[in-house]
Amino acid sequence: MKKLLIILGLFYSAFSFSQDIVPSMEKDTTQLDEVIVISQRKLSNYRQEKTLSSVDDYLEKSNRVTMIKRGNYAWEPTLSNMTSERLNVTIDGMQIFGACTDKMDPITSYVDVSNLKKVSVASGQEGTEDGHCVGGAIDLQLPESKYYNFGLKSSVDLGYETNGNYKTAGLDLEYSGNKFYINVDGIFRKSDNYDAGNNQEVLYSQFQKYNVSLQSGYKLSENHELDANIIYDKATNVGYPALPMDVSLAEALITSLTHTFKNDSTFINSWETKLYFNTITHIMDDSQRPDVPIRMDMPGWSDTYGFYSKVKISEHKHNLLFNVNGFYNRSLAEMTMYPNNANQPLMFMYTWPDIRTWYSGVYAKDTYALNKTSNVSASVRFGVHNNSIGEKAGLESLQIFYPTLSDSKHRFLKTIAADYQFKKTAFDVTFGLGYGERAPSVSEGYGFFLFNSFDNFDYIGNPYLNNEKSIQTNVKTNYNLKRFKIGIESSYFYILDYIIGEIDPTLSAMTIGASGVKTYTGLNHASIFDVYLNTSYSISKKLLLNASLGYNYGQGSNDESLPLIKPFSYLAEVTYSTSTFNASLQLEGNGNQSRFSSFYGEDETPAYGVLNLNLGHVITLKSSKMVFKYGVENILDAQYSTYADWNNIPRQGRNFYVNASYVLF
Numbered sequence: 001m002k003k004l005l006i007i008l009g010l011f012y013s014a015f016s017f018s019q020d021i022v023p024s025m026e027k028d029t030t031q032l033d034e035v036i037v038i039s040q041r042k043l044s045n046y047r048q049e050k051t052l053s054s055v056d057d058y059l060e061k062s063n064r065v066t067m068i069k070r071g072n073y074a075w076e077p078t079l080s081n082m083t084s085e086r087l088n089v090t091i092d093g094m095q096i097f098g099a100c101t102d103k104m105d106p107i108t109s110y111v112d113v114s115n116l117k118k119v120s121v122a123s124g125q126e127g128t129e130d131g132h133c134v135g136g137a138i139d140l141q142l143p144e145s146k147y148y149n150f151g152l153k154s155s156v157d158l159g160y161e162t163n164g165n166y167k168t169a170g171l172d173l174e175y176s177g178n179k180f181y182i183n184v185d186g187i188f189r190k191s192d193n194y195d196a197g198n199n200q201e202v203l204y205s206q207f208q209k210y211n212v213s214l215q216s217g218y219k220l221s222e223n224h225e226l227d228a229n230i231i232y233d234k235a236t237n238v239g240y241p242a243l244p245m246d247v248s249l250a251e252a253l254i255t256s257l258t259h260t261f262k263n264d265s266t267f268i269n270s271w272e273t274k275l276y277f278n279t280i281t282h283i284m285d286d287s288q289r290p291d292v293p294i295r296m297d298m299p300g301w302s303d304t305y306g307f308y309s310k311v312k313i314s315e316h317k318h319n320l321l322f323n324v325n326g327f328y329n330r331s332l333a334e335m336t337m338y339p340n341n342a343n344q345p346l347m348f349m350y351t352w353p354d355i356r357t358w359y360s361g362v363y364a365k366d367t368y369a370l371n372k373t374s375n376v377s378a379s380v381r382f383g384v385h386n387n388s389i390g391e392k393a394g395l396e397s398l399q400i401f402y403p404t405l406s407d408s409k410h411r412f413l414k415t416i417a418a419d420y421q422f423k424k425t426a427f428d429v430t431f432g433l434g435y436g437e438r439a440p441s442v443s444e445g446y447g448f449f450l451f452n453s454f455d456n457f458d459y460i461g462n463p464y465l466n467n468e469k470s471i472q473t474n475v476k477t478n479y480n481l482k483r484f485k486i487g488i489e490s491s492y493f494y495i496l497d498y499i500i501g502e503i504d505p506t507l508s509a510m511t512i513g514a515s516g517v518k519t520y521t522g523l524n525h526a527s528i529f530d531v532y533l534n535t536s537y538s539i540s541k542k543l544l545l546n547a548s549l550g551y552n553y554g555q556g557s558n559d560e561s562l563p564l565i566k567p568f569s570y571l572a573e574v575t576y577s578t579s580t581f582n583a584s585l586q587l588e589g590n591g592n593q594s595r596f597s598s599f600y601g602e603d604e605t606p607a608y609g610v611l612n613l614n615l616g617h618v619i620t621l622k623s624s625k626m627v628f629k630y631g632v633e634n635i636l637d638a639q640y641s642t643y644a645d646w647n648n649i650p651r652q653g654r655n656f657y658v659n660a661s662y663v664l665f
Helices: 055-059 392-398 442-446
Strands: 025-028 033-037 067-068 076-079 086-092 118-123 136-141 153-163 166-176 180-191 207-219 222-239 246-262 270-284 295-315 320-339 347-369 373-390 407-421 427-438 451-452 457-460 468-481 484-501 518-539 543-556 569-577 581-590 610-621 626-631 656-663
Touching: 033 610, 055 067, 055 118, 076 086, 076 136, 136 373, 347 392, 347 442, 373 392, 457 484
Parallel strands: 086 136, 457 518
Antiparallel strands: 025 033, 033 118, 067 076, 118 136, 153 166, 153 656, 166 180, 180 207, 207 222, 222 246, 246 270, 270 295, 295 320, 320 347, 347 373, 373 407, 407 427, 427 468, 451 457, 468 484, 484 518, 518 543, 543 569, 569 581, 581 610, 610 626, 626 656
């Protein structure tokens, strides 16, 4: 730790036109998390925000979230320098698992801004309310019940961006009465290949997607409500320039039925029970690539059935939360190879051999108010986790490497966390400790010759992996002095049995051109550290300055740097805001990635800086409102890649955009 530098991190503040039209990120010191408030028709001078931003764009605004980009679509979220295997990513508390062995369909890709109200980002063991994790949780939360009795209203959204000829259109219809509401919305996105800096076209970066959702509810009585939600998402012709294959179809159906009881005057304040089902189909193919050694089709399927029941209780100085949940998931993926010689037979194998996962667990948390300015909280989660292999041929394939392997593996998972919060008007501090465990993912435990183009190795799962275990500490403090604000937040993870690939020289690669084979193993331990010091200064009611720097560090017990650790980062921003107009000029970038991990396939990414200009205004009419957001990203047309861009694919060059929303009351 002596090598680590403590430097400034991300902090910013957004001015609002009014309470009902501005998205923002709130810091919740009780939950040690960040809340990203989403609304596609709202106007803000928020960093890099457009009214029709994708969910990926919103997530990337969080302090600790970085998006791994393999193309122009479906970026994989990382939190506290940990990828999705170590996170608990849910939609409104529902467990959902992607169907792609190459992580080309993260859960965040199957929703859109039209579906969501906010995204809750929790670090470490504060993210275990809905499931086990070591790095934290991202919960994409659906809107709450809407019994506003305003009758019928609608809105239309249109957006265009010059880079990639990117077009977006959305439509929303909503009816709200005293006892019944219904909301139907849809959004369509289509982009051609985008251009990097200096007009360099990035081939296979196109995509097309539409998303439709329906939310409806009925108030059974003053305290009881019933809600139903359906989301259908379909993406086609999705290119992945950083990978050897593209996607012809990524399709999801997400459904849920929820009963809610609320009554502040009773012992039980609220009781929410949800039943849900989701199914995902994902098809990789290389039919659009001109030169490949051998043609392949790689479809995958993931079906999940689940439930949860959450109870909130207030008793004197105690605020209690209990959550009992469970799910069943079936993940199946296969590969068919077509030799160039038609006389040779097809080759087929299961890359995920029909893995069935059963989980049931219980979570409890108590927050106790010590006095008016401080409180302590403690939480625990216990869960039973079981994997079984449903496909006999897949089991027999894995038994080549693990002769004594059975078709079932049982695990018991534990999590415990505690924190202390002190808050006054001008000062607050939060300190937390936690211990958590997670089971290996389907790929880590049962993957069969999964090619990783990042390090150019085939990967084989290891069903005998130990549970990964994390000991974590958090600290966060903020100080407000009239116009000046400063805050620091930091976290440290000490992870035992850190799961990562290790070269097995006795095995031969299956993928043509691969450097070899890695099997998943557990390092004795690994350390991950981050720190952010946040500052802002209000020159006047209309003019605000923000400045930020950040630092992250990660190293394994083998003395090698961990992969995908964010380098030094910075942001400088000046914003101007009135009741009807806002403008923001931002400079953001990363320093040179000096601690890159060549051992795990990384190379050095040079420093970069990008200048952006965002403008917006709102026009209020008698019974409607028009919101415009426009600007230019990467003004200087810089050509650059970040550490999180798979195989160094370049990011977008200069991009002019305009978003327009019309809301009819």
